[in-house]
Ligand SMILES: O=C(O)CCC(=O)C(=O)O
């Protein structure tokens with residue numbers, strides 16, 4: 437996928453990252469430290485309002501093309517009750533999102549935060565995905581991503597008291613080793629141990645918030661909604677290496 441600077445300029449003449457995240461060395465240091473410590477950093481109003489509006493209207497338009505999923509993911513033994521669109525289905529239908537994924541400004545910013553190279557994910561379902569929670573009990577259960585990093589853009593979020601929030605356990609595999617539980621099959625059991633030890637973290641996010649996650653290392657889920665509500669999120673995945681062997685989980689959920 438090629439970055440089309442001319443088209444980006446036409447779609448978003450002011451660029452896509454809002455001013456509050458540019459040329460602010462103190463804030464950038466703080467974000468970098470937080471990401472290094474927890475593998476998570478919240479980025480309220482990360483996109484300019486024009487860019488967010490465009491993404492939001494595309495994701496909302498794509499809702500009608502969503503594919504329903506309701507199964508237990510083998511590798512983590514956790515629920516997928518949600519609707520999805522794979523990367524290749526999204527870019528077929530949205531030039532705006534395809535260009536956002538290819539945007540060099542975005543990649544440079546992520547590099548400056550993580551301190552690593554950023555590469556396109558070479559998995560045509562998983563390089564970007566759109567996830568929808570559409571009602572009571574919907575959840576995107578506990579998992580690790582195959583690609584290293586995920587930049588998530590929250591387009592719509594349910595009322596905070598009904599769930600649909602991000603929960604995460606930094607450094608999951610190391611904790612599993614230290615606490616002696618199996619990190620891929622006995623996930624709920626491991627999460628209970630981590631919760632007792634205060635290692636389970638969570639955050640509530642609202643429409644236009646973004647977050648960057650060290651998604652290959654930090655166990656995460658979107659918690660079940662306890663009542664009717666709606667959540668829409670776009671996940672742009674990047675890797676810290678050029679090639680990697682991908683597991684089966686993304687294919688099962690998105691292909
Ligand atoms: O929707 C979110 O906030 C997280 C999405 C996610 O974990 C994923 O797409 O792998």
Ligand SMILES: [Fe+2]
Nearest residue numbers: 580581651656
């Ligand atoms: Fe994920």
